[in-house]
Amino acid sequence: MGKTRNEHNVIITGATGMVGEGVLMQCLSSAEIDHILVINRKPCGYVHPKLKEIIHADFFDFSAIEHQLSGYNACFFCLGISSVGVDGETYYKMTYTLTMHVAQTLSRLNSDMTFCYVSGGGTNENGRLRWAQVKGKTESDLTKLPFEQVFNFRPGFIKPFAGQKYAHQFYKYINWLFPIGRTIYPSGFCTMAELGQAMINTLSHHDQRRILEGKDIIALAKE
Template identity: 80%
Template sequence: MGKTRAENNVIIMGTTGMVGEGILIQCLKSPEIDSVLVINRKPCGYAHPKLKEIIHQDFLDFSPLENQLAGYNACFFGLGISSVGVDDDTYYKMTYTLTMHVAQTLAKLNEDMTFCYVSGGGTDSTEKGRLKWARVKGKTENDLMILPFEQVFNFRPGFIKPIKTQKYAHKFYKYVNWTFPIGRKIYPNGFCTMEELANAMINTLSHNNERRILEGKDIIALANEPS
């Protein structure tokens, strides 16, 4: 008899945004994922036998949810905001403070968890560069690496081509998707598909005790690993 696969029970954050929604679509399709919990301020609009949704307003206080967050071995964190038009304090709170609160809560409850964080191309690991958003993302990545998760993967995609059926993809993508094959050929490190990003996250669950930063080419390679 072959080795029995361990169950993969995943929490996905950000499913009312493009990245989180794309991750959700792929997880619901994947035979490697047994159950999915999503936590949103408003319903994500998806129903599936594997899917459970919690509606919760205060993402800076997950203490009321703690009795529902144990027993998961992965968190795919696709929640985030743009720095454009946002003051520095708000961006820091919604990027660093919120992410770390969720991560610290989950690390406390799930010692064998893999945490996958979507930061973005250009993130500044030194935390000393010129761009504020890149420094904040870099600090978030660095501090996630310290938490007592089994694994941490920081994903740095550039241009992400959404899945055609996505409801929350930015409208401008339908005007620029035609550039994807050109960009991928010229600069493959800066272009991946939503399926590749999500499948790479799913494939982290077959790894052990890793802490890695994944640029575009790394994401594509991990997505194409044999299951």
């Protein structure tokens, strides 16, 4: 797909999860985003004039769809699994190996791409927790790829949009905590709109490689 100089054409992964769906909703409502491609294992359930969807089962092999992945200048990577109840080998494969395969493919096809990776609060490659180490290694190695920019997002509590299809059910019962948490610990609480808008706003930057904690996400969303 061709793009003019001022177009913002975005690939989103994980659109059938809470974070990916929220980022997709923000992009669909944004006049700054011209075209959106979502790559999913199953349909996301959204239809929009600027939205294209590819259903693809194997995220470790994009060879069959590579010809459809050029001409994009951003990837908002929101795909991931929880470490709870998952053995270390599987978590590493689904977090580090999968992410790096997708990123390596996209960096080869789109030299001017901004890559935004949703990591998590508490990520630390040298930390004691295995999940934090894996996420940290993923962040670190993403910054070494030949992207125009790489932003590693570390949100804490994320308040979903009202009416999200894929929001975790427990958010219905704990959303009342958000204004309290935002007051006491603002760096640990952001809204889905802030997260999505912060990703969109990375496209106005140039040649940056940054880690964005909660307070940084909120600030970037206000730009």
